[in-house]
Amino acid sequence: MEAERRRDTRRWWTPWAYLAAPLVLLVVFTHVPAVSMFVYSLTDWDGLSPTRNFVGVDNYLDLFTRPKMLQVFAVSLFYLAGAAMQIVVALYFATILSFDTRFRNVFKGILFFPYLINGVAIGFVFLYFFQPGGTLDTVARLFGLEPHLWLGDPDLVNTSLAGVSVWRFMGLNMVLFLGAIQSIPQHLYEAASLDGANRWQQFRHIIAPGIKPVISLSAILAISGALSVFEIPFIMTGGSNNSETFVIQTIKLAFNFNKVGLASAAAFVLLAVVLLVTWVQRRLIPEERVELS
Structure with missing residues (x-):
């Protein structure tokens, strides 16, 4: 006993x-820095002074009364639309490359390669791509299109930057989808082929239900990524021409204006928004165990 x-x-x-x-x-x-950030958000600390005065929720009130806060969240909508397009394109390529396709391993490497490149390097490469008279304008002239200020026009800059994000992260989603698709039992495709199902019908009735948890995960990553974009717009525009994101605004508050307390409040608000959106997404689309047989 x-x-x-x-x-x-x-x-x-x-x-x-x-x-x-x-x-x-x-x-x-993770948890200790989050708690420390919340404590800083209740003070007027400038990041340098040894003293911190308690101000309560004043930083949060100041933050929510700033008109620019709503503007930076509006910028996130461009990246959210780009993320949705990115998921659709990644799912398309993952589906095609999961079947017998010539040179599919080569295409996998080509599509995944942008994700391996450093974000700063991508920013500098696309600076030359979008500059006046650059690569994009040269290609546009071949089709009889007029050149544009892709990063200088407030109406085009966020679309251009979101396109760079789609190019960079599409390969990651493709690999996630590809791994999920390849985990589906092969005999299901064989049975569907015997029943006369075409590729679209196999995708609709086998692939899509089989990888639903991975699609849900990609949606959560897309939403959180769209709200916390930093590298690409910071390198390419510095937040100018209405391209400032929430994270860029937070960085400027902390290091340009020495308002660490206010920046901590902004960072905590971003964390709360991401958690809230994730919770809502989980409630609307609950995770279900998928069993294909």
Whole structure:
């Protein structure tokens, strides 16, 4: 009896022994900074002074009374639309490359390669791509189109920047979808072919239901990514011409204007918005266990 109790105790503690290190890292590098950020958001700290005065919710009131806050969230809509397009295109390529296609491994590498490039390097490359008389204008002239100020026109800059994000992250979504599609049992495709199902019908009745959890995950990543865009617009425009995102605004508040307390409030609001959107998405589209047989 005593030996059985010890075995049960060891069985209970073993998983926690393996989880100890990841949990410590998670708490130290995620939860502790989040709590510290919330504490800073209740002060008027400038990031340099050794003293911090408690101001309560004044930073949050100041933040929500700034007209530019609504503007930066409107900028996120461009990236959200680009993310939706990115998911659709990635799903299209993943479906095609999951079947017997010539040179499919080559196409996989080509499509995934942009994600491996550093974001700063991508920003500088596309600066030359969009500059007046640059690559895009040269190609446009071949089709009889007039050149544009792609990064200088407030009506075009966010569309151009969102297009760069689609080009960069589409390969990541494609790989996620491709892995999910390849996990679907092969005999389902064979049975569908015997029943006369074409590729669209196989996608609709086998692939789409089979990878629903991965599509849901990609949607969450797309929404959070659209709200927290930073690298590409910061490198390419610095937030000028109505291209400033929420994160760029937060960085400027902290390091340009030395308002760390206000910037911490902005960062905490962004965290709350991402968590709220994720919760709503989970409620509207609950995660279901998919069983295909």
